[in-house]
Amino acid sequence: MELIAELRRLHFVEKVKISELARRFHLSRPTVRKHLQTEGDPVYPTRKQQPYPQLGPYRDRLREWLEFDASLPRKRRHTAQRLFERLQVEGYRGGYSSVQRFVKVWKSARTETPKVTQVFVPLVFSPGDTCQFDWSHETVVIGGVEHVVKVAHFRLSYSRKMFVVAYPRETQEMVLDAHIQAFAFFGGAPKRMVYDNLKTVVDTIFLGKERRFNRRFMALASHYLFEPVACTPESGWEKGQVENQVGNVREWLFTPTPHFDSLVELNVWLAQRCEELARRAHPEQASRTIAACFAEEQGCLIPVTARFDGHVDDMRRVSSQCLVSADRNRYSVPAQWANQVVSVRLSADRVRMVANDDIVADHARCFGRGQLICDPWHYLPVIERKPGALRHGAPFVQWDLPVPIKVVRDRILKQDKGDRAFVELLLMARTLGDSGLETLEVACELTLQSGVICAAVVVNAMQRLTEASRPKTLEPAGASIPQLTLEPVADCSRYDSLRGVTYVH
Incomplete structure (x- = not known):
């Protein structure tokens, strides 16, 4: 606007010619004539259609994403910045402003409801507060x-x-x-x-x-x-x-x-x-x-000295099937706590049952519904009295045992009184503690190698694997082995005299 005012002043007041103004200000004469006719603010023509030299090949892709976003909840829709980043992955080399203008025009055509703005007070916080x-x-x-x-x-x-x-x-x-x-x-x-x-x-x-x-x-x-x-x-x-x-x-x-x-x-x-x-x-x-x-x-935060046990307690009764319901699923508890009340501790990833201040069961938490989570070791006292439950009991059917144990189990269950025999193997493995199942697996591998598959052979292998090694015989340092100075001589005359003895009945 300053340029237009200067041109008008020089021409109408100081009578400077149009050609001289064009030479002095490096403008064309038609431009000078147009400015001389302008009395108010200059009006520039606006484009009715925005060209997209860089975005052109990607407009269909961008429109496809916007239409897909329109079918999603508002919180899951892309922002213009996120659309720009995705277009860059597709090969777009233009600027963000072109994408922003296209998105704005596309959304305005859908006549979305304008957002309601509010006014807030800026807040200031100190470190660690x-x-x-x-x-x-x-x-x-x-x-x-x-x-x-x-x-x-x-x-x-x-x-x-x-x-x-x-x-x-x-x-x-x-x-x-x-x-x-x-x-x-x-x-x-x-x-x-x-x-x-x-x-x-x-x-x-x-x-x-x-x-x-x-x-x-x-x-x-x-x-x-x-x-x-x-x-x-x-x-x-x-x-x-x-x-x-x-x-x-x-x-x-x-x-x-x-x-x-x-x-x-x-x-x-x-x-x-x-x-x-x-x-x-x-x-x-x-x-x-x-x-x-x-x-x-x-450095301004309160130090953490110990981890908090983030669980929630709930008292539940154990069913006759040694199960406790927690969060719409059922978890097993050792058989000795059947029909008793235990405390169920739910944490983000574990389910623990506590009785007399001791953890009697610990399971990984399941977030489904109607699931049955069993520990087969909890039911050993039951199948010791009812070995027939070994074949169809849910804890044992779902038990993911090592392959050697599965093969030996299937062979033993086909034998006479095989249910009770395999239960005795599990009981023996339980007495060995945490290494019991691993020992049973090795014993089953040795049994399969021998070719004779029965419970007695597996028991023998487990005993040999777990028996204590005998201490070596130690000899005193520097001591020599004693030698006989007079070797004994065999005397057969006593045997010959016995042959002549007559026994009276």
């Missing part, structure tokens, strides 16, 4: 099957260091285990933890900020010495950092849907990605990375 927690539901493919996993999010408010871990459920033992994993990852606990009012943490909501927290959760807080703080209901902005992290993590880590062989593999990958994302610049301290700020904050 606050950490925010939240859950999210993400879609992953585990073992070839699509699952919806529950992801626990932690975010240190000062350094912005984050930690995420996935679980099958949002139950209380999962909440406890997530805190244990997070504090181990951070190398300490913050002074305050901020939550929304989830039921596994808060039992009762009173007026204002007053809450009644869950007793088991307060045991966790007492162990790690942090103060739990609950937000005002429906006020997620009070923990806005972790709320924002949920969307970012979904974009960065779960779009497109990742594939893993197991949940453990997924969590290992998530921990690695948290470390990698910490190399990014801090959102407020642009000259430093998140990792550098975390190194400063880590």
